[in-house]
Amino acid sequence: MPALLAWIPLAPLLAAGVIAFLPDGRGKLASKLAVGGLFVSLIIALGALLCTLKPGTVIVAPSFEWFSYGDVLLKLGFLLDPLSAGMAGMVTFVAMWIFIYSLGYMKEDQRFGRFFGFLSLFCGAMLAVVLSNSLLLLFMAWELVGLASYLLIGFHYQRPSAAAAAQKAFITTRVGDMAFLLGLIWLYRQTGTLLFFDEGRGLLETGALDSLAGTTTIGGLTVSAAASLLLLVGAMGKSGQVPLHVWLPDAMEGPTPVSALIHAATMVAAGVFLVARMMPVFELGGATGPAMTATAWIGGITALYAALVAVAQYDFKRILAYSTVSQLGFMMVALGTGGVAAAMFHLIAHAFFKALLFLSAGSVIHGCHEEQDIRKMGGLRKAMPKTFLAYAIGMMALAGFPFLFSGFWSKEAIFHSAQVWPGGMGPFVLTVCAALLTAFYMTRQALLVFFGEPRKPGVDHPHESPPVMTVPLFVLAASAVLLSLIGTPFWPWFEEWIHGQAAEFHGGALGEHGAIGLLLLSLVIVSVGVGASWMIYRKVSSDSAAPDPLGAKFGGLWGFLERAMGFDALYQKCVVEPLAFFAGGVDMVERMVFAPLMTFAMSCARACGLISKATDERALNPGFDATCGGLKGRAASVSSSQTGRPQAYLRVIGLGVFVLLVLYFWLGKS
DSSP states (O other): OTTTTTHHHHHHHHHHHHHHTSOGGGHHHHHHHHHHHHHHHHHHHHHHHHHTTSTTOOEEOOOEEEEEETTEEEEEOBEESHHHHHHHHHHHHHHHHHHHHHHHHTTTOTTHHHHHHHHHHHHHHHHHHHHBSBHHHHHHHHHHHHHHHHHHHTTTTTSHHHHHHHHHHHHHHHHHHHHHHHHHHHHHHHHSOOBSOSTTOSTTSHHHHHHHHTOBOGGGOBHHHHHHHHHHHHHHHHTTOTTTTTHHHHGGGSOHHHHHIIIIISHHHHHHHHHHHTHHHHGGGOTTSHHHHHHHHHHHHHHHHHHHHHHTOOBHHHHHHHHHHHHHHHHHHHHHTTOHHHHHHHHHHHHHHHHHHHHHHHHHHHHTTTOOBGGGOOOHHHHOHHHHHHHHHHHHHHHTOTTTSHHHHHHHHHHHHHHTOTTOSHHHHHHHHHHHHHHHHHHHHHHHHHSSOOOBSOOSSOOOOOHHHHHHHHHHHHHHHHGGGGSSSSSOHHHHHHTTOOOOOOTTGGGSTTHHHHHHHHHHHHHHHHHHHHHHHSSOOSBTTSOOHHHHHHTHHHHHHHTGGGHHHHHIIIIIHHHHHHHHHHHHHIIIIIHHHHHHHHHHHHHHHHHHHHHIIIIIHHHHHHHHHHHHHHHHHHHHTOOOOHHHHHHHHHHHHHHHHHHHHHHHHO
């Protein structure tokens, strides 16, 4: 297995590399390469998952030298433990069904093959993130994830909205990535290593952790807390936490399989995974230290904020997008309150039912001829019964319907972690309110899309999707239900597995730690949320232009929520416009100062060139030519005397001797 670990990310990355050299006309071959590469990853990932079923299993593949400078070696490597094994299994399994779904959804696209190349790059990069035994390798794969998301969100770049959404995602996440890079550098400077596990010398092992905890920086803050806060900002960017969440709702501009992949199995999961992987560093400051407290509160605020905004949205995929932001907030609350297992269980459960919901949305949009406004739908359960059944399972799992669905038990675990956190009840209250709103807006969406009568004007002749699109829905629906078997308090297999322990059946679990109270609270939350939504939206006007029942009552507040509380406008005023103004000032200085100076310098250089040319051609060249001509004439004269005949040379010598003798006798007499 250590030798095979690298092939889990390499297989899809190699497929992406080969697809990059294929012409667009070879789309079918590209799709086969992509699906085949991911299938290889899935088989190895499942084998790796089986290897970790034995409690306490941690496999560290031999590190390899990337490069060296002086005596310092930078090593990279791969790691297999329950955390990475669970993530790798989830990513490959969910992505495989999204790939299969894409075969039907994207078959008419002219860049069909290129799309699968980008998907392979995306999955390969994400798998490298979760299997890295080096924070540096994780960061490199992290950046590849950002690149792939840019390519996929803006896949239909001819649409201005898609191109803008891709740029927005790329630039916003770069803010978090810069903080991540600074935290990485700080950790390396303090510990001298970026390997997580390295025979006792790794970043997450005792020696390095003691070094981080024992060193303070500005304001008495420990290096561990400061670096953790920087890593948290990086996670906030990738996992869409307030205020770096603004890119995630716009990511739905990409094709629906991209939305499912980003919002379920890949990009947004990277931030949560980063915090979970670095939890030993986060916890050095204690359960209520700065890093843990910031994580819990940011998660709680994000969960409630996104749930409030989702209530007032009309775009099918945008509602699910804000739901993703909210659920990521739940995961951050669990991490901040020490519930790593609860966060990871919710992450994996969310991957299944959120992929299911996005693919169901894609099926609806496909069947409704690309219409996404839920106000123009209605009554689709009759025209699309298979999609409705799959959507209903995903909706109930997300809303937290009791007992049968994994979302219910994962939220229960998060509630428990937040309730017992010694830092206060604030995050717990925020998550409870967010859970109630989740049940409300998901029921609202289901009623407006699938119940009632078709609205006018609206969708004409909706139709069910083909089996290549509906089969993945039922597989993911079954997974969303079956996953609940390993996350109940009676048999907390997942929690014990993540912590490297053997799980045992515990029949009296509901009688401990206030579990019954939390269970009753969850039942009340779901009942109130679903009931309130049913009372308001069960009889909606058949006119698609009619105002929303809540919108008519709340007016300005509803508009405030519909505009996502003005975050985009705030960024436009406080960030985009000042930067645009600054850029305009730079442009004006360039045009009014530097451009004329450059023109003047160019004119001076040209004048110097003309003077040099005239001097060269009218003075230097003729003089040089005349000198050369004179020398040439004299040389010709001299050369004419060189006949090459000995007789001539002897006559000259004899004549010379005669002249010398005459001079000698003449001078001697005188």
